Structure formats: C-alpha cells, structure tokens
Amino acid sequence: MPIKIPDQLPAREILVREGVSVMDERTALRQDIRPLQIGLLNLMPNKVRTETQIARLIGATPLQVELTLVRIGNHKARNTSEDHLISFYQTWEEVKGRKFDGFIVTGAPIETLPFEDVTYWEELTRILDWTATHVHSGFFICWGAMAAAWHFHRVPKYTLETKAFGVYRHRNNAPASPYLSGFSDDFIVPVSRWTEIRRGDVPAALDVLMESDVTGPCLLAEPTGNRLYMFNHIEYDSLSLKEEYDRDIASGTRIAVPHAYFPDDDPSRQPLNRWRSHAHLLFGNWINQVYQTTPYDLADVGKAG
Secondary structure, eight states, X not given: OXXXXXXXXXHHHHHHHHTOOEEOHHHHHHSOSOOEEEEEEOOSSSHHHHHHHHHHHHTTSSSOEEEEEEEOTTOOOSSSOHHHHHHHEEEHHHHTTSOEEEEXXXXXXXXXXXXXXXXXXXXXXXXXXXXXXXXEEEEEEXXXXXXXXXXXXXXXXXXXXXXXXXXXXXXESOTTSGGGTTOOSEEEEEEEEEEEOOGGGOOTTSEEEEEETTTEEEEEEETTTTEEEEOSOTTOOTTHHHHHHXXXXXXXXXXXXXXXXXGGGOTTSOOOOOSHHHHHHHHHHHHHHHHHHSOSSGGXXXXXX
16 A cells, blocks of 8 residues: 655655655545554654655555654744645644554754753653654654653763764664564664764663664664664665765865765765665564554554553
C-alpha cells in the first residue's frame, strides 16, 4: 500500500519520480482499510527536505500510511515559507485531540543550547508528555532523541570539541530485535552533531541496539514506553552531508571534510549513499512493529491493558 500525503505537497513529485507509491484522497477512501496514522513533528529548518526524507522511508512499506505534518505553534520558521506551513502543516494544538499509531520528532540545529533555553522547550515537553497517552509508538531523531531521552530519563548530552560529522560504522548489538530484522552485523550511518550522549548514562530501561566505537550510542529502544531514540541521521539522503559541508565552508565555519563520505575524501567528487538500504530497513521494521502491536481501534491508543 502507498503513503497518503497532500496532493500539492512538494515531496509528492519527488517521491513519484523515485518510484514511491503515493496515494491521493479519492483512492484512499475507496479502500476498506484503516491506514496507519503517523505524525511528523518537523523541527528541521528545511522542512520540505526533511518531510521528503521521512515520507520516502515510511512510504516504502506494504502498509497504507497516512502522514500528518505537525509544527510547533509558537515558533517562526526561518527557512520555510509561511504559505507552505499554512497549506500542509497543523500546529500541535490543532492535532492534540487526535490519536496516532506512530509519531516522529525530528532533530533541530539547536543542540548546543541547554534544553531549557530552547524557545519552544515548554511546548515540546507538553508534546512529549502527550505522546505517552496519544501515541502508540514514538520515534525520536538526533536532537529530538536527545530531548526525549532527557525528558523521560534524564540522560544528559555533552558538547563535543569537534563536530561528529560523516559516515561511521556501527555495530548491531541486538540481531534478534524486531527493529533490526535484516540488518548486517555492522553498517554505515550518517552522523552530524555537536553533542553526544554517553553509554554510561543510558539507564537499564533503555536497550542500546546500535552503537559506534567512535561516535557512541546510535539507537536506543524503550520497550515499556514503546519508543525509539535515533541519535544520528540514518534518514539523510545522499547529498545532505555535502550540503551541510558546503554551507559551513561558505559561512567561514571551521569544519573538517565529512568522515568517510566523499570518495578519497575529495569534496569535489560525488558521494555514494551506502546507508540507504538500512534506513529503509529500520523505518520499515518500525512501521511493521507499529502495525503488529497498535490497537485496531485508534481510540484505544494509550489505554492501559
């Protein structure tokens, strides 16, 4: 089954061009099936880029998925037009009465700030608390994962002296985990962050599914809260790190060439995507787990028992 997104969303044309099956409203209504309701709280500056990356991955499953785009209500986006936000996004206040099978919270380029100094931290904490009663499974990415790990478990983040930037080999710590079904023993994951969490701070309630000897924990699972914490950017497309590198160079920021990303570490050469298959595996496994475990009646999400 395809993913259902608004007809005029810019991501639609990109996904159709890539061969991802996309469904319109009329076709969806003809199918006698309950689609999985997935919300995406998009905190990234380039919202169009991020919504395309996430839609690409959750749309590659055999299940019908309906994606709802959500934004912080009191935050002014600087890199996305107001028209785009009004046309395709709802504020959390507008959707907080709904239930979701899955809810994704992205990263944000504010990771060196203390959590409490983030302008929308108060609203985000309300959203995180809301996910415990209105969302069957949460999936938190990069800064979103650090924020959720701090909020729910007080896992601290630490500022790095140099940016963890590039693609790094990671270890599969839990081959039997349903989230890592089909994963290799080791694999490449893109990393782009100025902060880290440390293995010694991870509480027993969280399972470390993926980690790197260089960049530390990558993916944590919380069985009791039905949450995934992904501290890196496995959702990135081929050129995301290149664009970050080019942007930093143009602004005069001191930044190293992304680790093991460009062929022969030559920024003039086209990077190769060596993580795409595992990105699809992870999101496909998550969607499958959501489908297998979520209540048939969406109203029952969050209820005990």
